[in-house]
Amino acid sequence: MNRQRSFIGFIVAGAIALLVIAIAGFYWFFAKSPANLIASSSGPGATIFVSKLSPVMVSLLTNPDRLQALEREEELSKLKTSLFAKSGIDYKQDIQPWLGDEITLAITTLDIDRDPENGQQQGYLLALATKQPEKSREFLELLFSKRALAGANLAVEQYKGVKLISDNSQPERDLLAGAVVGESFVLFANDPKVLKDAINNVQAPDLNLTSSPEYQKAAEERLKGGLAVAFLNLPIVAKWQGLELPEQLYNSQIISLVLNPKGLLAETTILTSSEIVPPSAPLSKPVGALQYVPASAGLAISGSNLSNLADSDLAKLWKQATATIYGSEEDVVSRLAKPLADVQKRWGINLPKDIFSWVQGEYAIALLPGKEQTTPHWIFVVEKSESVEKGVARLDAIASSNELSINTLNIDKQKISAWTELTTATKKSDVKEGASFSIETKVRGLHTTLGSYEIFASDLETMDEILTTKDNSIIDNPNFKDSIAAIPLPNQG
Numbered sequence: 001m002n003r004q005r006s007f008i009g010f011i012v013a014g015a016i017a018l019l020v021i022a023i024a025g026f027y028w029f030f031a032k033s034p035a036n037l038i039a040s041s042s043g044p045g046a047t048i049f050v051s052k053l054s055p056v057m058v059s060l061l062t063n064p065d066r067l068q069a070l071e072r073e074e075e076l077s078k079l080k081t082s083l084f085a086k087s088g089i090d091y092k093q094d095i096q097p098w099l100g101d102e103i104t105l106a107i108t109t110l111d112i113d114r115d116p117e118n119g120q121q122q123g124y125l126l127a128l129a130t131k132q133p134e135k136s137r138e139f140l141e142l143l144f145s146k147r148a149l150a151g152a153n154l155a156v157e158q159y160k161g162v163k164l165i166s167d168n169s170q171p172e173r174d175l176l177a178g179a180v181v182g183e184s185f186v187l188f189a190n191d192p193k194v195l196k197d198a199i200n201n202v203q204a205p206d207l208n209l210t211s212s213p214e215y216q217k218a219a220e221e222r223l224k225g226g227l228a229v230a231f232l233n234l235p236i237v238a239k240w241q242g243l244e245l246p247e248q249l250y251n252s253q254i255i256s257l258v259l260n261p262k263g264l265l266a267e268t269t270i271l272t273s274s275e276i277v278p279p280s281a282p283l284s285k286p287v288g289a290l291q292y293v294p295a296s297a298g299l300a301i302s303g304s305n306l307s308n309l310a311d312s313d314l315a316k317l318w319k320q321a322t323a324t325i326y327g328s329e330e331d332v333v334s335r336l337a338k339p340l341a342d343v344q345k346r347w348g349i350n351l352p353k354d355i356f357s358w359v360q361g362e363y364a365i366a367l368l369p370g371k372e373q374t375t376p377h378w379i380f381v382v383e384k385s386e387s388v389e390k391g392v393a394r395l396d397a398i399a400s401s402n403e404l405s406i407n408t409l410n411i412d413k414q415k416i417s418a419w420t421e422l423t424t425a426t427k428k429s430d431v432k433e434g435a436s437f438s439i440e441t442k443v444r445g446l447h448t449t450l451g452s453y454e455i456f457a458s459d460l461e462t463m464d465e466i467l468t469t470k471d472n473s474i475i476d477n478p479n480f481k482d483s484i485a486a487i488p489l490p491n492q493g
Contacts, residue, residue, distance in 0.1 A: 043219055044229060046104035046127035046185060048205075049198035052212035055236040057106040059229050063099060089143060098136040100129030100184075108198070110240055112191050122240075123194040128186045136186045140165060140178050147176070155192075160199050166192045218254035226256035289364035289381040292455055294465050295477040297366040298376065304383075306356035306363060346444070349398055355380075358391035366474075368462060379466065380456040388454055392447065404444055411460070414467055418460075419445045 044059035089095070109123040130136040144165045148154050152167035166177035177192045181199065189195045201208035209215050209231070218231060232253040290302050344351055361383030367376040382388055396406055399419040407418050421442045446463050447456045457463040474480050 043226075044104050045102060045129065046106075047209040047215065048202050049125060049127055049181070049185070049187065050104075050106045050209040051108050051197065051201055051207060052209050052215070053233070053236060054106050054108050054209060055110070055233050055240045057104060057209065057231045059102060059104040060227070061102055061229065062227050063101050064103070065096060065099075089139075089146070094139050094142060098130045098132040098139065098186075100131045102127070102129035107240075108189075108194055110236070112193050121191075123197070124190045125194055125198055126188040128188075129184060130180070130186050133180060133183045137180045140180055140186065143178065144176075157192075159196055160203060162199055164192055164195055166195075214252040218252050228256070230255040288362045289383065289453055290475050291473050292381050292450060292453060292466055293364055293366040293379060293474045294368065295472050295474050295480075296368055296465070297379070297474050298369050299367040300364060300474055300480075301366070302362070302364045304362045306359040307387075347398060347402060354394065354398065355391065358387040358394075360387055361385055368465070377462040378458045379462060381453050382456075384449065384452050384454055392454065395447075399444070411464055412467055414448060414450075416446050416448045416463060418443050 044057070044061065046059065047057070050057055104125075104127040106125045106127075107122050108125045111120045112123045113121065128136075144152075144154055144167065147167050155166050155168045157164050162179050162181055164177060164179045167175060175190060177189045177195050179187050179195050179199075181187055181202070187195055187198055189198070205211050214233065215231060232255075234251055234253060288302070290300060293300050349355070359382050363383065364379070364381040366379040366381075368379065370376050396419075399406060404419045404421055407420050409416050409418055421444055423440050423442060424438070443460055445456065445458060446460065447454060448463070449455070450467075455463075455466060457466060
């Protein structure tokens with residue numbers, strides 16, 4: 001376990017932080033100097049070192065020094081300094097001259113020695129592209145000589161024509177292994193076994209990630225010119241988390257970040273070996289129901305046909321993803337969709353049965369930030385149909401069973417149906433005879449018809465914003481337009 005902890009502390013944590021800072025700075029930097037950012041068009045070259053059984057691989061496909069905008073805030077400089085502070089290495093002098101246009105970090109194995117008796121010790125591999133192999137070899141010698149001066153016991157061996165250097169340290173000290181492989185990469189690992197496996201993967205191509213059918217399929221979906229990319233082997237990620245999934249329909253996921261004239265685009269594709277049936281008819285244009293969602297929405301989802309959602313492959317993806325990341329579907333609902341969980345609890349309803357089942361046309365769901373409360377306001381827009389009318393009648397019946405009144409009111413001459421609750425409030429009276437009472441009306445939900453859509457809202461303020469948002473909807477928001485510009489049409493929403 002000490003080996004694993006040491007490598008994370010020395011290199012892995014710094015590499016992850018470097019990727020995060022780089023990605024965060026892409027959008028700002030692009031506006032200033034797009035010509036200086038060059039990304040690989042062929043994808044990560046370090047996949048030849050990574051096992052096809054690797055659960056996760058993350059790559060930055062441009063030289064971090066091109067993110068000069070971050071230097072002005074000194075964030076990147078501080079990271080470089082802190083990353084190598086304990087090693088006595090100077091980034092600008094010792095690394096910058098040879099560092100190329102790729103930094104790849106991978107978890108190569110769930111257990112280095114494959115012995116479950118002594119616990120799991122993940123293998124970590126960091127691959128740095130080099131443009132000057134001789135200088136990178138000098139760096140490797142310098143790094144380990146400094147570790148030797150600090151008390152580490154070095155071990156040098158030749159493995160299949162590659163010189164491996166590692167420190168054979170005491171159990172309580174850090175362990176690190178490194179090698180320059182060929183003319184293209186410098187490798188670091190938290191155990192020499194990880195480096196040997198990486199070399200084996202190159203010499204036996206059927207072992208590496210490049211030869212994996214899942215990765216090849218995912219790579220075809222990767223956005224070209226991506227500045228960063230991540231690949232996840234979903235079944236092994238689940239195994240890494242110690243989860244036994246009842247059904248594993250999806251087997252891999254690739255995430256890529258690309259800069260285009262519209263800004264920063266993040267795209268993810270989740271792949272399966274079986275044929276996927278779309279859960280709904282494709283949308284030809286992102287307008288429709290979204291025209292009634294205010295530009296202030298923090299989250300907006302649009303699509304069509306929720307009636308078959310429970311049996312769709314999208315639902316299976318949801319179950320697999322939530323179980324893999326959070327452990328259970330209930331946990332993710334309570335964390336990420338608290339307003340929906342609150343609605344279900346307050347009304348005593350089941351969303352798929354009582355609402356989704358009658359939504360066969362286009363729909364939009366949105367959350368708006370609350371001004372004086374932590375729980376956001378919600379909006380639900382659904383295309384009118386006979387089934388929607390029956391669904392609204394069912395909701396009215398549920399409201400009545402929850403002792404709510406159904407009242408009609410007008411907002412700017414628009415007829416609104418409201419589910420309300422009457423409560424009493426007691427005030428201490430100045431008169432000695434006793435207390436005075438007041439009756440308050442609390443709105444628990446509203447709905448109205450606009451055009452060919454039925455619109456539901458959580459409160460009067462939200463409904464008023466919808467009615468007055470004709471020229472300020474989310475589809476008129478420049479940021480929203482830029483965000484969806486790169487999404488192909490048609491799509492599922």
